[in-house]
Amino acid sequence: MNLTHFKSYTKQDVLSFVKIRRFETKLGERVQVLNDPSAIVDSLKNLTARYVVIGIPEDIGIQANYGTAGTSTAWLSFLQSFLNIQSNDFLEGGEVAVIGHFDFGDIQFVIDKNAHTEEEKIEAYRHAVNAIDEEVEGLVKQITANNKIPIVIGGGHNNAYPIIKGSAKGLLQAQKISLAQINCVNLDAHTDYRPQEGRHSGNAFRYAEEDNFLQKYCIVGIHENYLPQNVWVDIVNNPFIDCITFEDIFIHEKRSFRQAVSHAIEFTEDNYAGIELDLDSVEDVLSSACSPSGVSVLNARQYVNLCAAHVKAAYLHICEGATRLNNGKTNDSTGKLISYLVSDFIKMHEV
Numbered sequence: 001m002n003l004t005h006f007k008s009y010t011k012q013d014v015l016s017f018v019k020i021r022r023f024e025t026k027l028g029e030r031v032q033v034l035n036d037p038s039a040i041v042d043s044l045k046n047l048t049a050r051y052v053v054i055g056i057p058e059d060i061g062i063q064a065n066y067g068t069a070g071t072s073t074a075w076l077s078f079l080q081s082f083l084n085i086q087s088n089d090f091l092e093g094g095e096v097a098v099i100g101h102f103d104f105g106d107i108q109f110v111i112d113k114n115a116h117t118e119e120e121k122i123e124a125y126r127h128a129v130n131a132i133d134e135e136v137e138g139l140v141k142q143i144t145a146n147n148k149i150p151i152v153i154g155g156g157h158n159n160a161y162p163i164i165k166g167s168a169k170g171l172l173q174a175q176k177i178s179l180a181q182i183n184c185v186n187l188d189a190h191t192d193y194r195p196q197e198g199r200h201s202g203n204a205f206r207y208a209e210e211d212n213f214l215q216k217y218c219i220v221g222i223h224e225n226y227l228p229q230n231v232w233v234d235i236v237n238n239p240f241i242d243c244i245t246f247e248d249i250f251i252h253e254k255r256s257f258r259q260a261v262s263h264a265i266e267f268t269e270d271n272y273a274g275i276e277l278d279l280d281s282v283e284d285v286l287s288s289a290c291s292p293s294g295v296s297v298l299n300a301r302q303y304v305n306l307c308a309a310h311v312k313a314a315y316l317h318i319c320e321g322a323t324r325l326n327n328g329k330t331n332d333s334t335g336k337l338i339s340y341l342v343s344d345f346i347k348m349h350e351v
């Protein structure tokens with residue numbers, strides 16, 4: 001397995017994020033790490049933790065989709081918040097392993113240095129996403145094959161493809177499914193079902209479906225304004241894909257947000273399902289496609305809670321968030337929001 005770009009954490013690495021206080025215990029003091037960071041596969045087997053958190057701080061997939069870079073900034077901000085959550089009866093921390101992150105900075109550097117025109121850059125980024133896919137898929141496969149649930153913090157939504165593929169293969173290896181295929185629920189302003197024109201953040205679910213790793217897919221909260229007509233026609237004609245638009249929930253009030261999420265859960269209940277949350281669906285959260293109109297932070301937490309309680313979870317993937325975009329926009333709170341969402345998931349899934 002090629003994990004050239006994966007940086008494993010030691011306990012010391014994790015503790016460097018923790019603000020230690022007398023008489024208190026923080027999550028970072030309780031979470032597990034790999035016992036031998038140089039032997040990732042064997043160490044994964046030795047983990048007793050049920051949830052394995054990994055970071056993919058990259059924005060190559062977003063740039064390959066003509067988007068604004070910056071999603072590589074969410075991971076450290078998330079760690080800072082997550083590892084300083086109080087360890088208590090609500091969430092102790094020992095059930096979680098924080099094992100490390102991918103660093104694809106060398107690939108970004110080579111592209112920035114050698115590709116000059118917009119066209120050359122797009123082609124190089126799309127090519128690079130294949131390399132990211134391979135490494136992410138390999139690690140996710142190992143995690144799920146060892147009966148653990150990956151919690152993946154992106155990064156662009158391009159990573160849904162290798163996470164779906166890796167989970168499907170890992171769950172097959174663990175004999176939990178008889179075919180390497182899973183379902184997905186996704187809270188997102190976009191379908192990310194654009195055509196197969198080279199890999200990027202806008203077509204992960206198309207590639208996953210065409211390669212037969214994605215069986216059923218339901219998107220909650222897509223914005224009519226950002227739904228290409230060709231994608232809409234494909235979705236309407238595909239019985240394995242369903243969606244509920246943001247407008248149908250919040251403008252036309254055809255069903256409540258809770259009913260929409262419940263529908264997505266029921267649509268995908270016949271198999272393990274990946275739980276996807278693109279932060280560009282949440283109003284005013286900093287992301288490559290941030291929007292003044294979207295679901296509330298409370299809705300996002302309710303979505304994660306409902307999915308954690310009722311979905312046969314293959315994984316949780318929270319992506320597209322940023323604390324600093326290349327256009328200069330900043331927001332410090334994105335990591336804290338992701339931290340709430342991850343802790344919500346673990347607490348409700350544990351029950």
Ligand SMILES: N=CN[C@@H](CCC(=O)O)C(=O)O
Pocket residue numbers: 065066067068156157158190192194201202203226278288289320
């Ligand atoms: N993952 C996001 N996908 C969106 C990107 C939109 C944007 O960056 O503006 C899409 O392809 O439509």
